[in-house]
Amino acid sequence: MEESVWMWTLHETMPSSKEVGHQIIEQLLQALTQAGWDGSDLFHVQMAAEEAMINAVTHGNQESEQLVVEVEFRVSKQRAYLRFRDQGAGFCPDELPDPTDEEHLEKTHGRGVYLIMHMMSEVSYNDCGNEVTMVKNRQLESADS
Amino acid sequence: MEESVWMWTLHETMPSSKEVGHQIIEQLLQALTQAGWDGSDLFHVQMAAEEAMINAVTHGNQESEQLVVEVEFRVSKQRAYLRFRDQGAGFCPDELPDPTDEEHLEKTHGRGVYLIMHMMSEVSYNDCGNEVTMVKNRQLESADS
Amino acid sequence: MTERRRITVVTIGDLATVRFNDKKIVDSASIEEMGAELMSLVDKDKMKHILLNFEGVEFLSSAALNKLILIDKKVKQAGGNLRLCCLREEIKEVFTITRLDRVFDIRKTEKEALKAFGVDS
Amino acid sequence: MTERRRITVVTIGDLATVRFNDKKIVDSASIEEMGAELMSLVDKDKMKHILLNFEGVEFLSSAALNKLILIDKKVKQAGGNLRLCCLREEIKEVFTITRLDRVFDIRKTEKEALKAFGVDS
Ligand SMILES: Nc1ncnc2c1ncn2[C@@H]1O[C@H](COP(=O)(O)OP(=O)(O)O)[C@@H](O)[C@H]1O
Ligand SMILES: Nc1ncnc2c1ncn2[C@@H]1O[C@H](COP(=O)(O)OP(=O)(O)O)[C@@H](O)[C@H]1O
Numbered sequence: 001m002e003e004s005v006w007m008w009t010l011h012e013t014m015p016s017s018k019e020v021g022h023q024i025i026e027q028l029l030q031a032l033t034q035a036g037w038d039g040s041d042l043f044h045v046q047m048a049a050e051e052a053m054i055n056a057v058t059h060g061n062q063e064s065e066q067l068v069v070e071v072e073f074r075v076s077k078q079r080a081y082l083r084f085r086d087q088g089a090g091f092c093p094d095e096l097p098d099p100t101d102e103e104h105l106e107k108t109h110g111r112g113v114y115l116i117m118h119m120m121s122e123v124s125y126n127d128c129g130n131e132v133t134m135v136k137n138r139q140l141e142s143a144d145s
Numbered sequence: 146m147e148e149s150v151w152m153w154t155l156h157e158t159m160p161s162s163k164e165v166g167h168q169i170i171e172q173l174l175q176a177l178t179q180a181g182w183d184g185s186d187l188f189h190v191q192m193a194a195e196e197a198m199i200n201a202v203t204h205g206n207q208e209s210e211q212l213v214v215e216v217e218f219r220v221s222k223q224r225a226y227l228r229f230r231d232q233g234a235g236f237c238p239d240e241l242p243d244p245t246d247e248e249h250l251e252k253t254h255g256r257g258v259y260l261i262m263h264m265m266s267e268v269s270y271n272d273c274g275n276e277v278t279m280v281k282n283r284q285l286e287s288a289d290s
Numbered sequence: 291m292t293e294r295r296r297i298t299v300v301t302i303g304d305l306a307t308v309r310f311n312d313k314k315i316v317d318s319a320s321i322e323e324m325g326a327e328l329m330s331l332v333d334k335d336k337m338k339h340i341l342l343n344f345e346g347v348e349f350l351s352s353a354a355l356n357k358l359i360l361i362d363k364k365v366k367q368a369g370g371n372l373r374l375c376c377l378r379e380e381i382k383e384v385f386t387i388t389r390l391d392r393v394f395d396i397r398k399t400e401k402e403a404l405k406a407f408g409v410d411s
Numbered sequence: 412m413t414e415r416r417r418i419t420v421v422t423i424g425d426l427a428t429v430r431f432n433d434k435k436i437v438d439s440a441s442i443e444e445m446g447a448e449l450m451s452l453v454d455k456d457k458m459k460h461i462l463l464n465f466e467g468v469e470f471l472s473s474a475a476l477n478k479l480i481l482i483d484k485k486v487k488q489a490g491g492n493l494r495l496c497c498l499r500e501e502i503k504e505v506f507t508i509t510r511l512d513r514v515f516d517i518r519k520t521e522k523e524a525l526k527a528f529g530v531d532s
Contacts (some may be wrong), residue, residue: 019317040379040380040383044380047351047384050316050349050351051351051352054353066248088240089236089237089240089241090235090237090240091235091236091274092235092274092275093234094273095233095234095235099388100388100389103211105389105390106359106363106393107359108356108357108359109356111355111356111388112352114388115352115388118387127272128239128240129235129236129237130237130240163438163439167438184501185500185501185504188470188501189501191470192470192472192505195437195470195472196472196473199439199472199474250513251480251484251514252480253477253478253480254477256473256476256477256509257473259509260473260505260508260509263508
């Protein structure tokens with residue numbers, strides 16, 4: 001990540017609250033917009049951020065008041081870097097069933113991690129599964145740039 | 146495990162049901178009793194088996210009707226071997242808080258894995274955390290043997 | 291008329307056309323409320339068919355998708371049809387990536403969707 | 412007298428002495444029922460103090476421990492005391508390993524426990 005000139009970075013520890021999480025992601029979206037992001041690039045980052053935040057707060061920390069989520073965001077014109085770390089027991093992403101398999105298609109859960117993987121350019125979980133790091137390389141130039 | 150002469154082994158796939166799990170553990174306890182186990186040795190294996198089964202069914206498979214738990218038990222006069230594998234997303238046992246810490250002491254969850262670790266002679270989880278293998282070496286000779 | 295906070299409804303016979311009041315369908319309490327309001331269209335208002343018009347919706351999370359699957363099951367159980375229309379490109383892509391475009395009947399315009407329901411507008 | 416399925420209760424004033432009907436306290440439905448019956452001793456029968464006599468109990472799971480912690484909180488809230496007695500050696504060890512022997516007041520015999528409640532038998 002050294003090579004990028006980040007225009008905006010945020011590194012903070014938030015409580016295990018979806019409301020607070022949504023607000024922090026709003027800040028990220030504003031920073032991206034200011035850096036010229038829009039359209040599907042912006043949408044993809046928003047989706048991955050929301051899903052990762054909700055998983056950290058609900059599955060990871062189980063909304064415990066005693067646990068926090070560490071978030072780190074970096075934004076440049078061409079690249080966005082996002083990291084979420086919770087204090088839960090983790091999980092193995094590779095073990096998750098494929099939600100697009102015929103037998104899982106109508107299930108009412110299990111699409112978050114799959115969407116994260118498909119929305120971002122690079123996604124990696126730590127061994128334990130309680131930290132996800134992701135990068136989005138911007139695909140499209142916006143019309144007015 | 147080669148060196149042991151197993152007097153009883155069971156290897157089966159059970160549905161994600163605590164009731165069925167309790168019944169299978171009853172069979173294990175009967176086999177242990179027949180092999181001369183009693184007192185705290187028997188109790189320790191029972192505790193570890195119940196906690197591991199409940200975790201596989203509830204945390205691992207989330208009681209899904211579509212998922213199964215693989216159980217393997219082996220019993221000899223001196224040693225018991227237990228393995229439970231679920232089809233869930235796993236977890237990292239090392240990340241769990243210590244339930245005996247002052248701040249967690251009155252929590253109403255989080256003692257199962259800790260008890261398993263303390264009741265058995267050897268406990269290991271696979272990398273993913275959805276399989277636990279454990280061995281109990283018998284400590285006490287029963288009075289009448 | 292029923293007070294609804296998350297959706298705005300126009301009915302023609304037993305067909306309800308629904309628009310969403312929120313631009314972002316992501317907050318879990320709002321999703322629950324939206325789900326309950328849609329459910330009551332079938333349960334209480336005895337609507338058979340539902341058309342979800344996504345005009346103006348800019349974002350939805352996987353939790354919203356899960357809720358839509360429940361609504362779809364409900365409508366089908368009641369012998370009706372659920373259709374979706376007017377999805378912005380990025381939201382359409384979410385349905386494609388998750389293959390939910392095979393579960394839901396998605397139409398480009400409201401006119402097309404209404405036609406599929408047998409309503410000519 | 413109240414019908415109870417999981418516990419047998421003898422009362423002296425506002426002290427209830429409880430024995431368990433099950434040898435193994437492990438099944439989750441039974442644990443819920445046991446919990447509800449103990450809770451109602453405080454809520455409904457207005458018992459202040461509770462003595463849990465574990466005679467005959469051969470096994471309990473961590474889910475049962477969790478439930479006992481809730482009961483203990485309840486009794487304390489109501490200004491009373493919860494005590495345990497007559498634990499077989501292996502069950503006592505479970506309390507020691509988990510350090511719950513520091514949360515619960517555990518006595519060897521029912522006589523000792525009653526004495527701690529100020530009842531001489
Ligand atoms: N941060 C996390 N910590 C622990 N488990 C997680 C985490 N994120 C995801 N998981 C596990 O992965 C599963 C699938 O997550 P996801 O694909 O987001 O779908 P859903 O949240 O609808 O279940 C979850 O049910 C949970 O078991
Ligand atoms: N087989 C499993 N699969 C997934 N997660 C598990 C499994 N076993 C344990 N865990 C995780 O470890 C945590 C602690 O488990 P445990 O010590 O048994 O306490 P409790 O079940 O009371 O929470 C669980 O809440 C769960 O997050």
